[in-house]
Amino acid sequence: MAKDSVSAADYVVICGFLSLSVGIGLYYAFRGRRRKTREEYLMGGRRLHVIPVTLSLCVTYLSSTSFVGMPAETFSSGFTYAFVSLGCAVAMFITVFTVVPMMHSLQLTSVYEYFQLRFGSVVLRRCICVVGMVQNIFYTAVILLAPAVAMETVAGLPLWVSVLLVGAVATLYTAIGGLRGVVAVDVFQALILAVGLYSILFKGVYDIGGIGLTWDLAVQGGRVPPVDFSADPRVRHSFWSLVVGGAFMFMAYIFDQSAIQRMCALPSVRQAKLVYAATGVVVSIYVVSISFLGLVAYSYYTVQGCDPFKAGYLKNRNQLVPYFMMEIFNGLPGMSGLFLATIFSAGLSSVSSVINGLAANTIEDLLRPVFDRYNTAEKGKIFTAKMSVFFYGGLCVCLSFGAWSLPGTVIQAAMGIGGACSGPVLGVFLLGAAAPWGNIMGAASGLLVSLVLNVWIALGGIMYGRRPVPLPPAPGNSCHVLDAANTKGLHLPDPFNNSTGHQDIRTR
Template identity: 45%
Template structure:
């Protein structure tokens, strides 16, 4: 093999040498894990064993710490690995996803937040039971939401395991067990406070790891201008795909409109709702949403820069690790890149691995804490209401955390055979499982006359169709065409790099253009198939199916009388449009409808409420 310069020779040698983490890297990694465990132990000793404290921090948590926890929970190792790999492989279109994510929090400030926060609930799925006066609807929403959370946790656990397998040569199952057990232990002993404050600590590690990889990657690629020039030349800066065809994987419409619904469902998940309910005031909850909108803008730009630096580095050095067979999965590109640029700095690679572990730990701890809350409140709630010991209920919640932690470990190992960027896997899971349950929430909050029969069958049918479409697309859907890879002259061995290989890569650009043209023509000619639909549309399709089916069944089964509907249970703007009664407050000398529903196990009737409510400004005690 001909090496064109001493720099290329040194690069080739370093790629062969940088295969495992050093002792200092393991020390750094262990310190991070130890601090996370220490935070859990601290809150286990400090806090009393009460259900309210364990699950909601006694509803006295600050807006900033919760906002950071919300952000880190949904960022995770999935985006740290998947988004740069996506930009490296397919280009910059993914950046539009962060436009939709940012808009979700702005919309949520005027829809989800004023609807859910004043109800004083613990589980977000309590809303479904209250709105539709149905235990079945509530349990269906709970089961779908738990399925979505478990799927996301599995992918989040798989992400750092793939990275650790790449840079340390550890077996995949061993890496999954490490992250899963650490997250389970500190969550089970410390509760929501340990999760939130560990997230705050882990966010600083994530920021340091991202900035370090960007700066060193750009420096090793010849500077910012060279990175941008290379990215433009090789098609990584393309942002102009506006094809309305839903079968095109990434378009402006799919990422902005479809991506909005894929992400909007997160505001109605237990992981996010539980944090919002833990904040001490509605004003603080609004501030946490606003902060997350800002965080998403900055995070999207950082990941975009990371992806460009990733491609610029391997292009400048003359080696595409995936095409060379050095890594077997494109999700391993980022950790392999970090090994190359940080191998000369003791402990630096361990710092970046801590970044991935931090993201995964945050997601796993939040997920299993949310699943435990669903178990205690939604599934075992009727039985546990007869238990007088708060300590016993808290112990049951902790056992549930341990169970779901072990379940997440098993699911993550089972997900190892999935192909494609982990960011795509996560968004597909959000859309496939989240779309139907989002449709149930919106059916109740937007359509005052919808009933429980429509909500139940709308959600159930939508779930079946959406999951089928997701699995069908994963098995039979077309594989997306990648952009031309980085050149191979610096990493291929002499007996592999022959004239045919050189010719293939030198003509990669023209081959890509021809392939793209053929695929576009075939899409027009071939009949429509749901297997070809982009994952970006799963959330919107699931939401619309649940709402349309729910409305039709509600019309057939008999519409709900809006005069009997509690106005607390629809969006504020719907109350005005439909001229519903404004919610009663304590300022009127009355208990709120939310308090009355809580006292009557959510079987609420407006007429019954009027009969039981005091007519004068006097206090009434319910027993």
């Protein structure tokens, strides 16, 4: 059974990782102290390089919610979620030949400038900006939960402490380092993420007895179900919902402030195309790998004869990955710290990218008229951008505590929040880019109607949608808790039983 504490070596690894992240931000703040312009702070002087931006964009998409939520989704619902990788590949292929050439040529700082240029309306630009910013704020609040859940599961650290820690570190190095600092830290965090993920995969497969046995046990346990080609939109994980829906989801992510900001920070359109082509490959491989981690966890507990949910060790599916890691790395000093650093990497990179983008939106979309009216100096604009970073970082931390009460895995919450707001924004963009006859009335009415419909669909899914049927848990005959319970005639609640309401998705 996993331990509830980590060693001193693990804390050294975690503290070293967090210190290096802040240190990189300080380095770029010192290095760029003489280039005190808004362009340098928000866009890196538009002279960034292909490999750093590729890794930065990848870890921005690969948030901590995916690292914690996707394996839990596979563990309980099967490997079909990996088809999202096909949707990602399709989205990136389309982007390379359409979005990149158009958006890079405009050399924007804020993605929402496009709407004013296309439709000639400042009001529409600001309305869409507010929708996009609200989406990113709530999405970031969910992202902050994943590292906190891991720390609570592994080290018993209260959730609020971890949320404050991750939020504070991300906000600090983002504010002091600007976009260059964020990209540099993202490169470091991408390496940590890759090492951590594949260390867990290789160790888990080794303990099970090989990749062949891992796959066979997953198939026998129903974790590799047949592909469902149903066109029914109420089916949770059909082929079409994952591939087509995944493609639109990643298209929405592409047309986001964080992504467009990095695209326009590259010197040439050719480099921007290379970045998105490479990102499509890397993210697709990651989605398959992280989904496979759920199969590894299931096969491992099948071999052990102890399902942690059925045994009552875990009640929150988001705790699966940290608990599994503690099991396989038990007795190896520093490895638990590496795992926590991996989750922190995924969380910090996404949070820093979002709040840096929110600062850019604040300066370019909301406050630019004020700056122009009073002829504000560049120094004042940079100071305002840094204060905006601190404000949005604090706001996301506060909202994160409320996000913990959301039902389901964090990946479900993140996708639901992202889809509700990013879909309408993407729709207005497609209208402007693909329909020359599109006008301000069509864009405004489309935005309003799609937002209302999304809310209606989301609420309808919660109230009347077809509930997912969890797969049977792994065998639990060898669990000491179950043996004790059976001896005393006790009944442990099954967290996969929907009749227990939401008791299975919250830590009590």
